[in-house]
Amino acid sequence: MREDVPLRSYLLVALGGFAYCCLTFVWFSLPAFLAPVSDALGLSGTEAGVLVGAIPLTYVPLSLASGLVVDRIGPFRAIGAGTVLFGIAQILRGIAQGFPSMLALTVLLGVGATAITFGLPKLVSELFPAERVGTLSTVYLLGSYAGTAAAYGIGRPVLGPALGGWRPLFVASGVAVLAFALCWVAVSRAFSAPRYGDDEPPSSVRRDLRRVFAHRELRLLVVVGSAYLFVTHGLQGWLPAVLESRGIAPAVAAAVASGFVLARVAGTLTVPPLSDALGRRRAPVVGCGVLAAVGAAGLLAADAGVPAASLAVAACGLGIGGVAPLIRALPTEMEGIGPRLTATAVGLVFAVGEVGGFLGPLSVGVARDLTGGFGPGVAGLAVAGAVMALAGLRLSDPAR
Known part of the structure; x- marks a missing residue:
């Protein structure tokens, strides 16, 4: 190579x-x-x-x-x-x-x-x-x-x-x-530069779709992507309101919520390079799912004040930010997908995953209307983080 x-x-x-x-x-x-x-x-x-x-x-x-x-x-x-x-x-x-x-x-x-x-x-x-x-x-x-x-x-x-x-x-x-x-x-x-991957001509759409839909690893990645988008949109849409409901002043809640973006940037900058250096994909995805689950669950116990809420938001942001590039990168390494079908594979992840992106904030809002609080909705985000970790646990590390 x-x-x-x-x-x-x-x-x-x-x-x-x-x-x-x-x-x-x-x-x-x-x-x-x-x-x-x-x-x-x-x-x-x-x-x-x-x-x-x-x-x-x-x-x-x-x-x-x-x-x-x-x-x-x-x-x-x-x-x-x-x-x-x-x-x-x-x-x-x-x-x-x-x-x-x-x-x-x-x-x-x-x-x-x-x-x-x-x-x-x-x-x-x-x-x-x-x-x-x-x-x-x-x-x-x-x-x-x-x-x-x-x-x-x-x-x-x-x-x-x-x-x-x-x-x-x-x-x-x-x-x-x-x-x-x-x-x-x-x-x-x-532009001209070396290209990686195969140079075989595109096959039929039906054959490519069959290959993508039948791919076990990619189906697991669809689950990971759906959970990722469920947590991301659910939390970023409601985070200031959730923090205020835990007794945090609006101005402070806005500042803590901005930390979610910073934590996502930190996760994006650190997790993928570490994953590349170690040649491991499964452990980083599982770790990111655990961080998202623990962070969301921590918001349920954030009555202790701003420090606890800040730690919870940081943990969730690190997990979400870390897994985001991996979702887009993993199809390249999958046998039967590779560079030739990367866009189709990522398209499938988002086609299904954005349903989770829509349902995340919706479920938090519906749960609030039904119960009068954010507890059940935030608990659902924590469950989604756990689902991400469990799906990641069944992924395989690429052969080097």
């Missing part, structure tokens, strides 16, 4: 990470400006909620199909096309006049988002040997975290007022995305 990876491969993955940063900035610009957007378009609470959840729900029916397309056209064209699509959608969202048009454009943005989500794992699987895919997957995930943070931390308080409101910001950010898309096309056309 070729061990020398040229510098330009690293630079291209970094550029792909910036594509993810652009995506999450435009994705979360709507939630960041939800109040003024709702006022301008006359949205009801239900309509606003539908808009916020529209992109994750788009992944459920489209993920598998998007993965199949990415595996056939390649990551370079997929990322370029996806970037153009969500850039145009963001510009048009800036001039939308009502709920139907805003919903349609947000769904269009979600379609472009799938090309980035599945194109980047495909890109890394082609440019790097399997034993380094986990570490390199952290690069584009850090880009996604940066874009999300920028939408809330810079877009809403700084760029929005400077540009004159949410509409000019949506248009300007969409134009910036299209400018980046041109840069991506120029760089990727001039």
